Amino acid sequence: PLWCDKVLLRASRRVEIAYFSHSQITRLYSRFHSLDKGENGALSREDFQRIPELAINPLGDRIINAFFPEGEDQVNFRGFMRTLAHFRPVEDNEKSKGHDASEPLNSRNNKLLFAFRLYDLDRDDKISRDELLQVLRMMVGVNISDEQLGSIADRTIQEADTNGDMSISFSEFIKVLEKVDVEQKMSIRFLH
Amino acid sequence: MKLICSPLCLSGGIIAKEPVSLEQEIQEPRGGGGEFDMSDILYFCRRGVESIVDDEVTKRFTAEELESWNLLTRSNYNLHHISARLTVLWGLGVLIRYGFLLPLRVTLAVTGVGLLVVLTSIVGWLPNSRMKKYLSEKVNLMCYRICVRALTAIITYHDRYPKNGGICVANHTSPIDVLILASDGCYSMVGQAHGGLMGFIQKTLVKACPHIWFERSEVKDRHLVAKRLSDHVADKTKLPILIFPEGTCINNTSVMMFKKGSFEIDCTIYPVAIKYDPRFGNAFWNSSKFRMVTYLLHMMSSWAVVCSVWYLPPMKREEGEDAVQFANRVKSAIARKGGLVDLLWDGGLKRSKVKEVFKEEQQKLYSKGVGGNSCVW
Numbered sequence: 001p002l003w004c005d006k007v008l009l010r011a012s013r014r015v016e017i018a019y020f021s022h023s024q025i026t027r028l029y030s031r032f033h034s035l036d037k038g039e040n041g042a043l044s045r046e047d048f049q050r051i052p053e054l055a056i057n058p059l060g061d062r063i064i065n066a067f068f069p070e071g072e073d074q075v076n077f078r079g080f081m082r083t084l085a086h087f088r089p090v091e092d093n094e095k096s097k098g099h100d101a102s103e104p105l106n107s108r109n110n111k112l113l114f115a116f117r118l119y120d121l122d123r124d125d126k127i128s129r130d131e132l133l134q135v136l137r138m139m140v141g142v143n144i145s146d147e148q149l150g151s152i153a154d155r156t157i158q159e160a161d162t163n164g165d166m167s168i169s170f171s172e173f174i175k176v177l178e179k180v181d182v183e184q185k186m187s188i189r190f191l192h
Numbered sequence: 193m194k195l196i197c198s199p200l201c202l203s204g205g206i207i208a209k210e211p212v213s214l215e216q217e218i219q220e221p222r223g224g225g226g227e228f229d230m231s232d233i234l235y236f237c238r239r240g241v242e243s244i245v246d247d248e249v250t251k252r253f254t255a256e257e258l259e260s261w262n263l264l265t266r267s268n269y270n271l272h273h274i275s276a277r278l279t280v281l282w283g284l285g286v287l288i289r290y291g292f293l294l295p296l297r298v299t300l301a302v303t304g305v306g307l308l309v310v311l312t313s314i315v316g317w318l319p320n321s322r323m324k325k326y327l328s329e330k331v332n333l334m335c336y337r338i339c340v341r342a343l344t345a346i347i348t349y350h351d352r353y354p355k356n357g358g359i360c361v362a363n364h365t366s367p368i369d370v371l372i373l374a375s376d377g378c379y380s381m382v383g384q385a386h387g388g389l390m391g392f393i394q395k396t397l398v399k400a401c402p403h404i405w406f407e408r409s410e411v412k413d414r415h416l417v418a419k420r421l422s423d424h425v426a427d428k429t430k431l432p433i434l435i436f437p438e439g440t441c442i443n444n445t446s447v448m449m450f451k452k453g454s455f456e457i458d459c460t461i462y463p464v465a466i467k468y469d470p471r472f473g474n475a476f477w478n479s480s481k482f483r484m485v486t487y488l489l490h491m492m493s494s495w496a497v498v499c500s501v502w503y504l505p506p507m508k509r510e511e512g513e514d515a516v517q518f519a520n521r522v523k524s525a526i527a528r529k530g531g532l533v534d535l536l537w538d539g540g541l542k543r544s545k546v547k548e549v550f551k552e553e554q555q556k557l558y559s560k561g562v563g564g565n566s567c568v569w
Binding site for chain 2: 049056143160
């Protein structure tokens with residue numbers, strides 16, 4: 001029953017309380033619960049795929065994947081909130097919020113890392129030509145030929161790669177997007 | 193009638209979505225031309241996460257969340273003890289609803305259905321004549337009105353238009369919609385032929401009034417369905433047909449895609465908007481969660497069923513308009529009148545997955561901006 005989950009809720013607040021207010025956490029929990037069709041306190045990939053707007057998103061599967069820790073098939077409410085915390089807007093007075101001295105989840109750097117991981121399919125901290133091609137293919141579907149896509153990938157890597165290893169590392173990625181307003185594009189305005 | 197508001201009051205959405213389209217965010221800043229940029233991924237990423245937090249579709253298939261509690265346990269999503277006084281009020285409410293209202297209503301309902309079956313059988317024996325039609329209408333109206341009382345339905349009808357055959361379409365929230373409309377006018381109903389008690393009632397009803405019941409196998413055959421509907425509509429002596437083009441129950445906060453079948457037939461459409469007041473009881477039938485009997489029990493143990501019915505002016509398909517466009521036009525009119533959100537999404541998404549073709553449309557749209565047609569490098 002929903003009221004039992006109050007215990008879970010209280011436990012979750014420890015880390016995530018820095019990012020969300022009390023009422024936001026409650027509403028996110030309500031949302032989590034409504035997605036959890038199996039009612040087992042955790043979401044599976046199928047639970048996410050049931051959202052039509054996400055299912056038609058060309059990068060839907062990559063985004064869903066970002067919620068699941070390495071090798072796991074279930075995400076609990078803490079994990080759910082942790083991932084969502086990346087999308088909190090960056091506020092000026094929040095420069096060093098966080099329980100330890102580490103960077104907050106919604107910093108520019110961590111937002112960029114989130115995006116980097118969407119490209120980095122095998123999680124080896126490098127975007128290879130092959131990975132770039134695969135993600136491009138997800139985004140364009142059947143509308144662009146292999147050759148054209150290949151040349152897009154080659155050009156992108158050429159422009160980004162500074163150390164000549166034919167792949168894009170995280171620091172090279174940061175450089176490529178230095179002029180992009182990542183804070184705005186990767187932020188969602190949570191109400192209340 | 194705002195009750196003591198729980199501090200966990202859920203009004204409005206969780207997030208504020210910027211209504212920015214793919215074109216606006218990715219293509220226009222590049223002057224309409226296109227080159228892939230690694231930052232393109234950010235748009236899809238944000239949209240994806242926005243839809244995870246709050247999407248337009250999945251919330252239509254569960255009961256609407258109320259701003260303040262209406263003393264029904266089933267409406268309290270965050271069972272949170274607020275005050276002793278509220279609990280006492282709730283307890284009193286339970287006593288009144290289950291001890292007094294429910295038995296009364298069940299008696300009325302049984303009477304209503306019983307009378308319906310008996311009287312329509314009697315009328316059914318009469319030979320086809322004007323007298324039979326007149327009696328049939330009177331009997332139906334009377335019995336449906338008894339059933340409506342059995343639910344303590346307080347219905348406000350707005351703007352009646354005289355109907356000459358044709359098809360009446362309305363948004364669908366629950367099986368009670370049929371009762372609400374049928375107690376104010378005479379319609380031919382369309383539906384699947386059931387077995388058991390429901391099937392028996394259907395067979396009895398059709399003796400007095402020309403309803404259209406389809407066998408399960410016939411439902412799949414769209415041409416057969418269309419033909420039977422057209423034949424019925426062409427016969428001017430027959431009553432208007434009542435159809436719910438959404439095809440499934442939606443939670444009364446929005447109107448979802450209208451199936452084009454009814455709009456392909458050449459006749460006048462009479463749109464009707466039905467809006468329930470959620471404060472007195474939740475009318476939405478969540479068929480995946482509750483069986484029909486449980487649902488009726490909920491209905492009969494709520495405070496009341498309060499709703500408004502708006503009859504809209506008749507509409508006809510215009511020159512050069514195809515069935516889908518016409519269906520959307522009617523849907524928008526109903527949504528506007530009833531104060532509901534007008535969605536293009538298919539109500540069938542309640543049970544089935546979204547079609548791949550919509551994803552392909554998104555990919556196509558994005559490709560245009562990446563030089564899908566002409567090579568820029």
